[in-house]
Amino acid sequence: MNDKTVTVEVGLGDRAYDILIGPGLIARAGETLSARLPGTRVAIVTDENVAAHHLETLRDGLERGGVAVAAVVTLPAGEKTKSFSHLQDVVDAILAAKLERRDAVVALGGGVIGDLAGFASGIVRRGMDFVQVPTSLLAQVDSSVGGKTGINSARGKNLIGVFHQPKLVLADSGVLDTLPIREFRAGYAELAKYGLIDRPHFFAWLEKNWQDVFAGGDARIEAIAEACRAKADVVARDEFETGDRALLNLGHTFGHALEAATAYDSERLVHGEGVAIGMALAHRFSARLNLASPDDAARVETHLRAVGLPWRLADIPGDLPGAEKLFDYITQDKKVSRGALTFILTRGIGQSFIAKDVPASEVLAFLKEALAG
Amino acid sequence: MNDKTVTVEVGLGDRAYDILIGPGLIARAGETLSARLPGTRVAIVTDENVAAHHLETLRDGLERGGVAVAAVVTLPAGEKTKSFSHLQDVVDAILAAKLERRDAVVALGGGVIGDLAGFASGIVRRGMDFVQVPTSLLAQVDSSVGGKTGINSARGKNLIGVFHQPKLVLADSGVLDTLPIREFRAGYAELAKYGLIDRPHFFAWLEKNWQDVFAGGDARIEAIAEACRAKADVVARDEFETGDRALLNLGHTFGHALEAATAYDSERLVHGEGVAIGMALAHRFSARLNLASPDDAARVETHLRAVGLPWRLADIPGDLPGAEKLFDYITQDKKVSRGALTFILTRGIGQSFIAKDVPASEVLAFLKEALAG
Structure with a gap:
């Protein structure tokens, strides 16, 4: 050992x-x-x-x-x-x-x-x-x-x-x-999240080394350590979640809505899988809003697919509700202030930010597109 | 108004x-x-x-x-x-x-x-x-x-x-x-406590002005403010009770034991009354240990009696258990380490301190005396 x-x-x-x-x-x-x-x-x-x-x-x-x-x-x-x-x-x-x-x-x-x-x-x-x-x-x-x-x-x-x-x-x-491999993958989604928040080099490293992380040994230890360092940095800046700590919610707004929409049925979706799809959607949504390049969204989707994680709504087994209902699940989780929502969006790999004025209409339109596949 | x-x-x-x-x-x-x-x-x-x-x-x-x-x-x-x-x-x-x-x-x-x-x-x-x-x-x-x-x-x-x-x-x-006057008096015991901990001038002021505090008006406001200042000073030094804050327990070790010994029957004793008797006992016990002058113990007793508070075991209606049983109630509240207990004792009015090595045998002997009146 x-x-x-x-x-x-x-x-x-x-x-x-x-x-x-x-x-x-x-x-x-x-x-x-x-x-x-x-x-x-x-x-x-x-x-x-x-x-x-x-x-x-x-x-x-x-x-x-x-x-x-x-x-x-x-x-x-x-x-x-x-x-x-x-x-x-x-x-x-x-x-x-x-x-x-x-x-x-x-x-x-x-x-x-x-x-x-x-x-x-x-x-x-x-x-x-x-x-x-x-x-x-x-x-x-x-x-x-x-x-x-x-x-x-x-x-x-x-x-x-x-x-x-x-x-x-x-x-x-x-x-x-x-x-179980499915549970390991679900945890991997949160691990990759730290690359996507503010560590582009870590994400690139994972793209190259994820198989070693899954296999165990030094690469796994290093990946866990880097994710802990990343989270510790954010927490040290904002222990009581009054600001920056919200970045840790990357992928979680869509993810929570999907967990709710599947009635927290772990046969269909576990938390980390919801986060994986949520991160892919957050990048695709950012591209749709012309904040980030579609190439970056594609990179995220490709990596999640490579490791065996779900990355799009169609990957969830069974039927999903319509866009309006999904939107309702999103707004259960957060306040809609004058028709606008707070989301974690991105300007590219490792460039996430807190967007406070995302128009509800854009969210709804994006959900319709995503459901249409 | x-x-x-x-x-x-x-x-x-x-x-x-x-x-x-x-x-x-x-x-x-x-x-x-x-x-x-x-x-x-x-x-x-x-x-x-x-x-x-x-x-x-x-x-x-x-x-x-x-x-x-x-x-x-x-x-x-x-x-x-x-x-x-x-x-x-x-x-x-x-x-x-x-x-x-x-x-x-x-x-x-x-x-x-x-x-x-x-x-x-x-x-x-x-x-x-x-x-x-x-x-x-x-x-x-x-x-x-x-x-x-x-x-x-x-x-x-x-x-x-x-x-x-x-x-x-x-x-x-x-x-x-x-x-109700009894409840006001019980609160007054905690108020006087701050004078006894480390504010001798405040205790002397209460001895002169307690009737005005009971009557209401500016003296009452000033007394409450001074007690709050005193407690705030202690708390600011030790917010999470790892040291000095224990001083606030003056009178509480004996007091809690008396509350337990009277089965928390508020007809017989309420918390503030237990603290009043406990403070008098802590001063008398300190005098017995030659830490403080008996005159200071007498001053505390005299003042508590003057405002209508109980100050000795005999003031509690009904029977009390014997000294051994009271001692058991004390040790339920705190650890006995190698035959010694931690108590808040005093070197005189406004000179309380944390005593960490009070011999159990001295506590027991003192309780026997106090019960004998």
């Missing part, structure tokens, strides 16, 4: 923390935590699927390194777990284990577990230590950076939560070998 | 905010909010008792000043309201009213409502604006400064919450005229 570990520092002043990326980090978690958070006791929060693969490795790794595991909470897998009722279960388990503010909640899993366990750690005793052990590519490049935590409300996703930065992230690149 | 308004700034950098103290602030809330938080819409959270006295004044005052009231949540009065289930109700009402991050939750009530509404405002959309309108003396001098919010768990009080600073506090000194 390759023992290379790359460290990315998220520079947030007194909330700064490190992301360690490399193989075997879960098995070595105990020595790492003992060195960085001496004396900590932990509660592990995970889901049933992830527990089957990695819980014993983590627990043994922690205990071997002298870290006491005071509680393990294993929840059902899936988005529905991000609820008030599961939050209350996790909070209660942490309190029952008598963990203090300088003890840690360890999230072992994907975005759902990270969001839920992070939120719980942010509210027990008004904030205790939090360690992320993301086990999906999506969580390693996205949810593990930035401190957003939360649960869903019947009124929308992620409407309830806090900003709570972890003390440490262990992104074990080895665990990604056990991911 | 006297229109004097005193402003105390809580200096927390980009989370700094003002506390306005004076009569008639609720009726003028609309113009104040319009000027300081332009364009804000609000959800009011209150309890049934407070609503009967002040809700219409606040609602009219807001709407007259051009602030839209998008929702009103009226909860049962009492500590039991600080629960997960009421938190969820408040969060849902805020989301149903489609409030955004720059809209505000307005807490109209005492500490329970402030803690619950503040917590809700801290987690909806990962933090929205929050305005406190404290209607008890205790809430005006204590809960309204410092950003602690939260709810209770079956495992203890205030174990779940966040630090979330308000944007503005309107401490309407006029509403205190409608408080």
Whole structure:
């Protein structure tokens, strides 16, 4: 096994923390935590699927390194777990284990577990230590950076939560070998996003090296590290999302609308796939508005197709609603102010920007074209 | 009506905010909010008792000043309201009213409502604006400064919450005229606490002027302002309670134990009364340990007695448990490390300090003496 570990520092002043990326980090978690958070006791929060693969490795790794595991909470897998009722279960388990503010909640899993366990750690005793052990590519490049935590409300996703930065992230690149290929690809869409936002060289590198990233090894570690660096840069500029951080939503406005239009049916579309199509649409829409060259839109589409991701509406199995209905899903997500919307658009590969006055009529016309194929 | 308004700034950098103290602030809330938080819409959270006295004044005052009231949540009065289930109700009402991050939750009530509404405002959309309108003396001098919010768990009080600073506090000194005298006195105990922590001149001033504070008018406003300044100083030094902020717990270790020993029966003892007795005991205990002069302990006891507050164990109606049991209640609240406890003790009036190595045996011996009268 390759023992290379790359460290990315998220520079947030007194909330700064490190992301360690490399193989075997879960098995070595105990020595790492003992060195960085001496004396900590932990509660592990995970889901049933992830527990089957990695819980014993983590627990043994922690205990071997002298870290006491005071509680393990294993929840059902899936988005529905991000609820008030599961939050209350996790909070209660942490309190029952008598963990203090300088003890840690360890999230072992994907975005759902990270969001839920992070939120719980942010509210027990008004904030205790939090360690992320993301086990999906999506969580390693996205949810593990930035401190957003939360649960869903019947009124929308992620409407309830806090900003709570972890003390440490262990992104074990080895665990990604056990991911289904479709889930790995979905995470890859968010990884490519960072190239498209403001790192054109990274996107070009991915165009050349994506097969190595999929295969594992150093290229995968480097790609995850670069995505984490990119996100950390944006978050350091705008921790509480009052400005630039909105760039991270590239592809997400169209993507969320498509997730809603397919009733969050993961057989048809998972989040990362929605983002892939959303990024392709954002580039094509930017070209239609004469902001970017159609060649750049074509480059994005070609790359997504090459890695096996969906990139156009026709790639979604089953029927989609009409343009007006898709537009309604878009405006559910955001305010329409005097007939104009805010979108993340682009002037080319790696030149995304926040466009605040996109005419609703242009969005609608573009959706009609896109549906017509 | 006297229109004097005193402003105390809580200096927390980009989370700094003002506390306005004076009569008639609720009726003028609309113009104040319009000027300081332009364009804000609000959800009011209150309890049934407070609503009967002040809700219409606040609602009219807001709407007259051009602030839209998008929702009103009226909860049962009492500590039991600080629960997960009421938190969820408040969060849902805020989301149903489609409030955004720059809209505000307005807490109209005492500490329970402030803690619950503040917590809700801290987690909806990962933090929205929050305005406190404290209607008890205790809430005006204590809960309204410092950003602690939260709810209770079956495992203890205030174990779940966040630090979330308000944007503005309107401490309407006029509403205190409608408080039952016992509740006013209980708040006065926390007010006097700030003199005992580190403001000996303020304590001396209260000894001379307490009757004017009880009567209302400028002395009351000045006393509230000075207590808020004192607390703001401590909080600015230690926002997240990693050090000096523990000084605010003067009187609270004994006080909490007494509240628990009387089963939180408010007929026998309310929080501020527990703090009054706790402060007297902390001074007497410090004298017993030869840290402070017995004359200072006597001064504290004399003043509490003068204003009508309980100051010794014998002032609590009904039977108390024995010294061992009281000691157990104390250690439920805090860790006993190698036979020693952390207490807030004092070297004299206004000279409190954090004592980290108080022998358990001394605490127990002192409790036996105090119970013997």
